[in-house]
Amino acid sequence: MTTSMTLPLWYDLHVHLRQGENMSVYIQAQLDMGCAGVLAMPNTKPPVGKVLESDPVDGYWSIENYMGQIMDAGGTAFKSVITPLYLTKDTSAEMIKNGAASGMLKACKYYPPHGTTNADHGSPLAGFIDNGVFQAMSDAGVVLCIHGEEHGTTGVDYFDADHNAEKNFYLNEMPALRAAFPDLKIVCEHITTKEAVSFVKSSSDNIAATVTPQHLLYTVGHLVQGLKYHLYCLPLVKFDADRDAIRNAVTDPDNTKFFAGTDSAPHTTKATPCGCAAGCFTGGVAPQLYAQAFEEAGLDLNDTHAQKSFEKFLCLNGPQFYGLDIPEETFTLMRVESDVETLQCGSESVTPLPLGLGMNTIAWSIKRS
């Protein structure tokens, strides 16, 4: 009998929908893989650095405006869309307070300065501890989505067998943040290390984490062998012990804190003569890849207990953390091989991760109910 799982529509709680003409294609790719909603990241150009159009700062889009763009591009088909505010040097406690009161502000995103694609507007963490922004978020119940990497590191501090920017961040920065704002709800985004897993597990229920398909499936060996640049994302894929820790966290039957956030990031030009854009595109294929990762972690997805763990990770824990309703509508994942194709966006195209790694089929397929 074919293995299959019928699941509630799920929320992708970390995705990049970008801007402009291609947005509608990226949104359709999310809908095609059973997404009830998304948390759409604010690292657009310009960044989504204010909540309301009337906020008195210049040079940014507002959540109000970006949400309108998402809706115009087909986002009305989602049950729920959250756009976090990009924390910048211009973010004030007042903006948080008014934004939360308006109902438009549900989350804020911290980027380490220059840490990833379009992160040039990021500002150091300490600033938001001192200027009342995190306190205002804590008071208003606004979630902090955090890209947890130490900024400004190079060489061995950035990445070697014993150190990396994420490990340093979770050991050096996060404990003090947690102690200073015990009521602040925090999502540790796209975690990649055993240190980040331990941090989340040792914290209260206010602290959770998103996990991407690529960090469950691959390690740095997969990236460097043949320089598979479609697997280049930030934070980088890490080592086997890190992947094991993440796999154990997401497959734990008692998991309530680790949930799906693909960090799917479409790039129509991924590699250039002088470098490579960070981000893996998993639109259309993410639940299939998560299922593959659960199997590679040793779970038999024919087994109802294993299916329950998968459902918690993909469909239940995330909306529960964000206070979103679990949809009654369902979709079905079947263990039937399916093709992976390039996503066409007019004259441009985006390569989904499996194809970028030389695989034009995946073990699972998806059916919308």
Ligand SMILES: [Zn+2]
């Ligand atoms: Zn991201």
